[in-house]
Amino acid sequence: MAYNLTVSPDFAPDHISGWYFFNTWLQRQLEVGVHLELYDCFEQQRKDIRSDKVDMIYANPYDASMLVRELGFKAVARPKARPDETVIAVHADSPYNTVEELPEGITVATTDDPDVHTMGMIMLEPADLDKSNITTKEVDSYVVVAKNLLNENAQVGFFLKDGFDELSDLIKRQMKVLVSSQISVVHHVLLVGPKMQEFIPTLQERLFSMHQDEKGQGVLSSMDLDQWEPMTEEETEFMIDLIDTLVLE
Amino acid sequence: MSDQDTGETREVTINYYDGTSRAAEIVDREVPYPDGKLIVSRTDPNGIITHANQAFVDMSGYTREELIGTNHYILRHPDMPAVAFAGLWETIEAGKKWHGYVKNLRKDGAYYWVKATVIPNIRNGKLVGYTSVRRKPSRSKIKESEELYATLM
Numbered sequence: 001m002a003y004n005l006t007v008s009p010d011f012a013p014d015h016i017s018g019w020y021f022f023n024t025w026l027q028r029q030l031e032v033g034v035h036l037e038l039y040d041c042f043e044q045q046r047k048d049i050r051s052d053k054v055d056m057i058y059a060n061p062y063d064a065s066m067l068v069r070e071l072g073f074k075a076v077a078r079p080k081a082r083p084d085e086t087v088i089a090v091h092a093d094s095p096y097n098t099v100e101e102l103p104e105g106i107t108v109a110t111t112d113d114p115d116v117h118t119m120g121m122i123m124l125e126p127a128d129l130d131k132s133n134i135t136t137k138e139v140d141s142y143v144v145v146a147k148n149l150l151n152e153n154a155q156v157g158f159f160l161k162d163g164f165d166e167l168s169d170l171i172k173r174q175m176k177v178l179v180s181s182q183i184s185v186v187h188h189v190l191l192v193g194p195k196m197q198e199f200i201p202t203l204q205e206r207l208f209s210m211h212q213d214e215k216g217q218g219v220l221s222s223m224d225l226d227q228w229e230p231m232t233e234e235e236t237e238f239m240i241d242l243i244d245t246l247v248l249e
Numbered sequence: 250m251s252d253q254d255t256g257e258t259r260e261v262t263i264n265y266y267d268g269t270s271r272a273a274e275i276v277d278r279e280v281p282y283p284d285g286k287l288i289v290s291r292t293d294p295n296g297i298i299t300h301a302n303q304a305f306v307d308m309s310g311y312t313r314e315e316l317i318g319t320n321h322y323i324l325r326h327p328d329m330p331a332v333a334f335a336g337l338w339e340t341i342e343a344g345k346k347w348h349g350y351v352k353n354l355r356k357d358g359a360y361y362w363v364k365a366t367v368i369p370n371i372r373n374g375k376l377v378g379y380t381s382v383r384r385k386p387s388r389s390k391i392k393e394s395e396e397l398y399a400t401l402m
């Protein structure tokens with residue numbers, strides 16, 4: 001039988017092939033069939049997760065709560081030194097230099113990336129802004145968020161910090177950063193569903209030494225990762241608790 | 250900086266709910282909340298600190314060693330009404346999420362305002378402690394809270 005692997009839809013498009021390489025690597029290590037299914041949006045992916053079509057996922061931290069607490073997934077690894085941080089930026093010529101100066105009624109360009117959107121909204125709170133007094137414009141990628149700022153179709157943009165950093169210098173020079181989060185303990189996580197849990201020991205052994213051989217190293221760098229690190233059950237629960245404090249009221 | 254800041258120092262006795270008290274030097278000087286950061290701490294079920302992130306250490310002015318193992322009321326500011334914390338404990342002991350605006354006392358006597366959320370940590374169906382995550386509040390919410398809390402003292 002073949003298992004299903006999927007990746008949080010917020011991965012950078014440049015690294016798609018990396019996930020295919022990872023899938024091939026994974027099948028060799030585990031000696032089982034694994035099918036990689038990629039999604040354009042979180043909504044469709046969540047639907048498939050709920051209908052039991054996913055056995056392993058590189059998950060957005062925001063989805064980890066549902067996966068771990070409701071569906072019995074277990075964390076096997078996290079990427080080393082890849083926290084999910086959020087940047088709020090404006091046009092370089094914007095009159096606003098701090099979040100507190102942003103007025104009601106502005107348009108915010110954002111993506112469907114749940115952790116970035118949540119942190120972005122939290123970082124607007126010091127200006128008394130929330131969904132009732134701003135307009136959000138959801139677009140497909142961070143490049144499009146940047147375009148909306150440059151074309152002045154939005155006054156404010158939310159970016160995953162890595163997504164912001166990967167924009168071209170030409171684009172970055174036309175924007176200014178108002179605030180960049182420094183949370184460090186919220187990050188993506190590789191989770192394994194109930195049907196695949198027998199593989200966890202082998203999987204962890206291989207993942208944690210993957211950066212030590214040339215092949216593994218190549219796969220990692222094509223995914224833009226340095227190394228996999230252990231993540232304990234308690235560390236996972238802590239991250240979920242933390243995210244719980246950030247969402248809903 | 251708050252309109253209420255005078256920079257003056259006063260000697261105050263802080264009485265805790267558990268019957269203990271301590272003398273503290275209070276300085277009316279606000280330390281601004283750091284942009285982009287979350288201040289995170291965890292406690293055991295009795296409110297004894299078990300974890301503090303770097304932002305917590307930096308803002309409180311205590312070392313991590315001084316914080317771990319100490320009752321979380323070490324941050325209690327005398328301008329905070331007891332009823333605010335009674336509401337906090339009632340909510341989290343009922344297993345629910347609490348949020349509110351809190352004025353915290355630093356080791357050096359100065360203060361900082363936070364928007365705090367506290368949730369119970371449940372593991373295998375059992376309560377093992379609480380997590381609090383604070384974020385930067387708006388000036389208008391601080392002003393509102395200052396006015397409200399003054400009426401509750």
Ligand SMILES: Cc1cc2nc3c(=O)[nH]c(=O)nc-3n(C[C@H](O)[C@H](O)[C@H](O)COP(=O)(O)O)c2cc1C
Pocket residue numbers: 264265266267290291292296321322323324325326329331334337351352353367379380381
């Ligand atoms: C997780 C957690 C975090 C808390 N954080 C604070 C805090 O930052 N500042 C504070 O004054 N009280 C905090 N409290 C409440 C204290 O436990 C305490 O109730 C409060 O300081 C008032 O002291 P008293 O209850 O002895 O009157 C926290 C409680 C919990 C469970």
